[in-house]
Amino acid sequence: MEKYVEHFTTGNVNDHKDASRLWIKDVNPVVEVVVNKLSNAFVSSGVRAEFEGFVAAVKKETSKNFAHLVSKAEEILQRLTWGKAYEKDTFLKPDFTALDLIAYGVSGVAVGINIPNYNDIRQNEGFKNVSLSNSLSAQPKQRINFISEEDENLIFEYNERAFEVQIGLHEDMAVERCSRLQKNANGSFNFDQENTVDILTGEKITSWYQPGETWAGLFGQACCSYEECKAEAVGFVLCGDDDILKIFGYEGVLAENIIHSNWLSSILK
Structure with missing residues (x-):
């Protein structure tokens, strides 16, 4: 941990990356300590000179559910519409934990994070997913306009549990899961150019990323927003699967209420 913090205090981006590499290797800690540059996903300028830092305690029971979800990820991913050709060759299994925040130094508190915020590290080396559970429960309940009292009461009762399902699917099944179809500098491709089908047209792939x-x-700044939209959509689709809901202990009417609450609260965001 001392080495991790030391790397982050130099102000050098390569040292920051080395710190992130140390951090992702610290799997299943009891207390999680994070120093991280903020994503610019929600900043219109695309630039944000800010870091976040937090200390949190792991919620062991909820984290067991997330670990179970991660263990089934490769099977669950096959249900998604983009197909194996668009998946990474190697499945990078993340460390996925639920945390209760003890202290958080940042301008705006998140509820779930996929970190570190260096795309090359997440793409090729690994990452962690964390759910900041008590940041949601700390938010005050406010009257929700334009829905019935029955639906409002349902959201108030089930929103936290529905959120755990949604954030689990959002972070584990979608974020950083797709491979970039790219032409290499030597003229070869990182995918089967002849047999990969465009999922929108049904025809052979005709465009790809050029070298570099x-x-x-x-x-540009839209890339993070696209990624978030994809991840939310995956959560909406998969949250209705019975076996996934059972991982979190939800069946029958309770499961139906969790699905309803998740979809309804997401529409109202």
């Missing part, structure tokens, strides 16, 4: 091009470089 990146997701962030081509899409």
